[in-house]
Amino acid sequence: MVRMISVDEAQARLLALASPLPPIEVELTRAVGHYMHGPLVATRTQPAADLSAMDGYAVTSADFPGPWRVIGESAAGRPFLGMLHAGEAVRIFTGAHVPKNADRILIQENAAREGEIVHATQDQSPADKPHIQHAGSDFLTGAEILTQGALLGAGQIALAAMAGYGKLCVGGRPRVAVVATGDELVAAGTQCTAAQIPSSNSPMLRAMLSNLPCDVIDGGILPDDLAALEASLAHLAAQADVIVTTGGASVGDHDLVQPALLNIGAKMDFWKVAMRPGKPLMAGKIGDTIMLGLPGNPSSAFVTATSFLLPLLRYMAGCQTPFPELQEAITTRDLPAGGMRAEYLRARVGEGRITPLNTQDSGLTHSLSHANALLLQPVNAASRAAGTIVQYIRLP
Numbered sequence: 001m002v003r004m005i006s007v008d009e010a011q012a013r014l015l016a017l018a019s020p021l022p023p024i025e026v027e028l029t030r031a032v033g034h035y036m037h038g039p040l041v042a043t044r045t046q047p048a049a050d051l052s053a054m055d056g057y058a059v060t061s062a063d064f065p066g067p068w069r070v071i072g073e074s075a076a077g078r079p080f081l082g083m084l085h086a087g088e089a090v091r092i093f094t095g096a097h098v099p100k101n102a103d104r105i106l107i108q109e110n111a112a113r114e115g116e117i118v119h120a121t122q123d124q125s126p127a128d129k130p131h132i133q134h135a136g137s138d139f140l141t142g143a144e145i146l147t148q149g150a151l152l153g154a155g156q157i158a159l160a161a162m163a164g165y166g167k168l169c170v171g172g173r174p175r176v177a178v179v180a181t182g183d184e185l186v187a188a189g190t191q192c193t194a195a196q197i198p199s200s201n202s203p204m205l206r207a208m209l210s211n212l213p214c215d216v217i218d219g220g221i222l223p224d225d226l227a228a229l230e231a232s233l234a235h236l237a238a239q240a241d242v243i244v245t246t247g248g249a250s251v252g253d254h255d256l257v258q259p260a261l262l263n264i265g266a267k268m269d270f271w272k273v274a275m276r277p278g279k280p281l282m283a284g285k286i287g288d289t290i291m292l293g294l295p296g297n298p299s300s301a302f303v304t305a306t307s308f309l310l311p312l313l314r315y316m317a318g319c320q321t322p323f324p325e326l327q328e329a330i331t332t333r334d335l336p337a338g339g340m341r342a343e344y345l346r347a348r349v350g351e352g353r354i355t356p357l358n359t360q361d362s363g364l365t366h367s368l369s370h371a372n373a374l375l376l377q378p379v380n381a382a383s384r385a386a387g388t389i390v391q392y393i394r395l396p
Contacts, residue, residue, distance in 0.1 A: 004279070005274065006274050006342075010273045010283070014292070014312055018316050020318050021318075023037035025169050036148055036171075042141055045136045045139070051097060051132070052105050056105045056110075057105065058104075060084060061103050065125075066089075070116045072091070074091070074098070082100075083100040104128075149320030174313050176209060176214050176217065177236040178205050178244055181256075187199055188202075202246070205309070212313050219232065230264050240289055242290045243289060244292045245291075246293075246294045246295070261286065268284035270284075271283075277299055280293075298362070298363065298365045298368060299365070307324070329352050329353055330352060332354065333386050335381075337380075345357070345374065346368060354392055357370060374392060377390075
């Protein structure tokens with residue numbers, strides 16, 4: 001009899017089958033969604049010099065409130081190269097270099113100018129902000145500005161560009177073959193007979209993978225035929241770092257994925273996880289290729305992909321914290337006692353409160369489309385009343 005293992009043990013054993021892929025170098029504009037390989041160190045100081053944060057006049061506080069005589073102009077990319085002396089000011093614009101000896105900006109709104117003479121109005125005093133961005137106030141040359149494994153979004157790309165980079169060294173891109181199995185499946189958009197259903201798991205998984213740095217191989221829909229499964233899985237194992245199947249992972253006469261894998265030399269690591277939905281989850285390796293078999297019911301496939309497939313790919317792509325973060329909210333409904341399996345309830349969360357959806361049938365997709373969270377009901381949890389703090393996973 002196959003032992004049913006905990007979610008935590010299954011997650012640890014799955015990652016133990018994998019290793020982070022070798023890093024790759026990508027253009028800065030193509031790095032979004034990747035994970036940093038190693039820390040990123042600034043190659044320049046930003047700002048490289050003191051810059052004005054406002055339009056106005058560069059002056060010295062000792063001369064406040066003026067008057068000053070305007071002796072020149074400093075604009076972004078066209079600095080004033082001289083030095084201020086007592087009673088002198090330089091017209092300055094946002095982002096321009098602050099002249100030597102100037103220690104504050106008299107902002108334009110608070111300046112009164114007649115000809116070449118300018119003075120401060122009563123709206124600005126020496127105690128106000130100097131309106132200067134000092135050299136190195138963002139970062140210094142040699143500073144670590146991104147940590148290893150940092151997820152690269154638009155803000156991180158801007159930071160890397162400002163730090164002097166046009167390319168970045170990031171984690172590798174796993175090649176993932178997505179396969180659906182079952183004689184009853186037809187491609188989405190194809191007219192079905194009463195005995196058929198559209199294949200929803202493959203489009204769903206591809207959507208879930210779309211924000212990850214990976215390359216997806218379409219493994220198609222495979223029939224419940226042992227020889228066909230063996231041939232297709234062996235072919236995909238030669239191309240992919242990970243094969244993910246949906247369906248055929250249980251114990252029925254037509255659940256042939258595991259026998260097919262064993263026949264082509266796969267070594268299975270675990271099968272059956274103490275979770276609902278998603279118990280018939282299996283993992284192993286065909287040579288160097290990781291095999292992950294998800295259940296066929298859409299919600300089961302979704303929950304197991306969230307808890308296993310996505311973390312696996314994040315880890316292989318260089319993420320340091322690949323598993324979804326558990327957050328807390330107050331349940332709006334009573335929860336029954338937990339059983340021998342951890343339950344992941346589709347739910348809606350917002351403003352610190354979470355509501356399990358009425359329908360939790362793993363074969364239904366309508367409730368899945370409404371969920372933005374998975375409420376965790378731990379193994380053997382005591383019953384909990386509405387108003388209790390519970391843990392959940394936030395869905396994208």
